[in-house]
Amino acid sequence: MTGTARFRAWLVAAIAVTLFGGVVLLVGQPATGPGPAAPSTGSPTGQGAPPLSQTGDSEVTALLRSRAAAVLHRDRQAFLATIDPRATPQFRDAQAAMFDNLADVPLSVWSYDLDPTDVVTVPKGAFPAEELWAPEVQLNYALAGVDRDPTSKPMGYLFSRHGTRWFLASDTLTSRNTWRGPWDFGPVTALRAKSGLVLTHPDDADLGRRIAGELDSDVAAVSAVWDQPWPREVAVLVPDSTDELKAFVGPEFAVDSIAAVAVADRVDNGNHTAIGQRVVLNPDNATKMPVASLRVVLRHEMTHIAARGYTVDGTPMWMLEGFANYVGYRDSGIPLPVAAADVAELERNGTPPTDLPSNGDFAADGDKINLAYDEAWTLTSFIADTFGQHALVTLYLRIAGGSPKADVGAQLHDVLGVDRAGLIAGWQDYLRRKF
Template sequence: MTGAARFRAWLVAAIAVTLLGGVVLLVGQPTTGPGPAAQHSIGGPTGLADRAATGQGAPTPPETRLTEIQTLLRDRATAVLHRDRAAFLATVDPSASQQFRDAQTAMFDNLANVPLSVWSYDVDPTDVTAVPAKAFPADELWAPGVQLDYALDAVDRDPTSKPMGYLFARHGAKWYLASDTLTTRQTWRGPWDFGPVTALRTTSGLVLAHPDNNDLATRISRELDSDVAAVNAVWDQPWPHEVAVLVPDSEDELKAFVGPEFAVDSIAAVAVADRVDNSSHTAVGQRVVLNPDNADKMPVASLRVVLRHEMTHIAARGYTVDGTAMWMLEGFANYVGYRDSGIPLSLGAADVADLVKDGTPPTDLPANGDFAASGEKINLAYDEAWTLTSFIADTFGQHALVTLYLRIAGGPPGADVDVALHDVLGVDKAGLVAGWQDYLRRNI
């Protein structure tokens, strides 16, 4: 394999086979849910709560039980923020399994270097999971809905919420956290659940990794500020201008961040979010997640393209409606990623270049299904999207490309692309395709 082919192969692994990486995934919780009033309310359907409280003796009155659990979690959160190890471990049931107690100790220690501005918990007493009486030895058991709210300092403007499958146990008059695996709920795992966390802070963001990935994390941190600046040079809409990058240390950790259904072997990076509000153009819990197995092998130029691509999705996510044209979403991210990279279209978009050389340039815009295909079809879709958005920027101006993105990606899904093209560029789809073909013949 020649040097150029080897380079492009890594670029394809990073960009073209990112699958849904550009369509920022919503992970960890649904996009909507109970608000603070519901999460903190006292009482609720007491029959359900009492049936879920199992064990020896009379159950604690619902109002008292909720207050005591809220106090326990408040103590636990305060201990994390103030780095009080003894107070944190005092919330863990001494009768819990050694594995759980060790995991809680390790999690607290692993959080030591993570810059947090928020760490708190919300309890929903109306969302109770029934627990078998013999699931854990205690006078009483209770498994209400619990959300962890946390924010990374100087990165998260608002805290993000994650589900915790907590089981609480009462021994005498005192409640403890007994488990996060014994109920039917799933517990979200953060980087600190997988090992010691290193935090590399830059002017424009934060890289969270583990000691084994320190070299890759250092490379990313050196890129972070210039990559955010590169996004700012194109994207002129408000966004936080700071990015958190996660570098997991295993496939299990990677899947915890991007979802178990994701084909993690084929990605180099994914942009994820927990909640998106298109009306306010905001997104909560946004992260760029790197796959170290792929990203660690990339040359600097490839890593730079990948990071800028994913950061573009983060910048534009609040303005992007799910289900809109993928050629605009992925093409725009690739345009920003490749801009000023020195990588020519003939190298970065080799599949399109081959078509042009064969006298068969693209005749239509790539369809959304093409970006969920495999092999050469998905490679071609990304190549087409990048060259198409490059044509728009070079011909009509970069501001016109951003304006067109806002019209098309801002939805609603299924909106008439021809109308947007006419309003912004003064051409219809046929005219756009014809101009794109001419651009390819002149530039590849």
């Protein structure tokens, strides 16, 4: 694969979609733990103890409040006091390290929600205590200056009672999953810009500074095209290991071949909002990129961030990725024949595209996925150059915000005044003139 082709493959911003209770989760939350289990229908301890008393429920809730306050107020002693003294040294050390690693992270929210009615059974002898309890716990956190609303993450906590006191005993001994954040993988360096925040680790600080220096101009570049409301503040995560990268984007990604992925926790298309949005970079690939290429990648992913609340599940990928590439390459200085080399070759061989790229083309390997991205980008460039940039945005809103089963030909006619065949014919003529 040529360097140019490899770069185009790195632009893959695949969106893993899971429907859960009517909420679109663009990336399922990776975590640790043995796997899901059915909620307990008997003793919450799994040790024959009676159901947890209301007093115990209140004490665990108070423990979580104390833990959250300790994080926000940087009270290390109070934080560590919530950990069971009988917990394994590995867990105690990991919790202490996590607290220390959060020191530079600007947090506006850090709190916990507990559901005492959703409890899983803990095997007898799992931990030495008079009573064990494993209710559902959600961590709510928000990055200051980026998150307007907190996002929620699952925490597979196991609580233990000794006498009248409750502690946090483990986050891996139950069947629940525990989400891991950047602070679980090492010290975090926070680099601020007017338009966002970069969270990286000391070993990747140089790359983090490059990204932070790009944020303001890249957000402005996206906003120059995307004229709909969006936060215009972006959080970029720079993991420093494959395990950390997979923790943020999901184990289903072939992380070695991507440069960046845009992720979100929850999307509300009705209100055009998305919560927990992040751009996750692969430093192994991003560090190899020259300035122009990194800029294209960041603007591409930020376009997904900006448009996420307006994009329904099942949107044609040529619209989704073609639009992001249009914004990414706009004013990049990278010539069309260079960046869209595969389409240029088709045109030179007298075999231009004869149809819109299918969603399956974007899930293919090697040259086929590169061609799909090239075709989508040149198609959206044709639309912007011929009908105007505003028409391209309007078309995106119509297609991405409508039903995936809608007639694309009718949508094209409503916005551009041409049908599918007319669009393809005009695109082919555009390619002849450009290449």
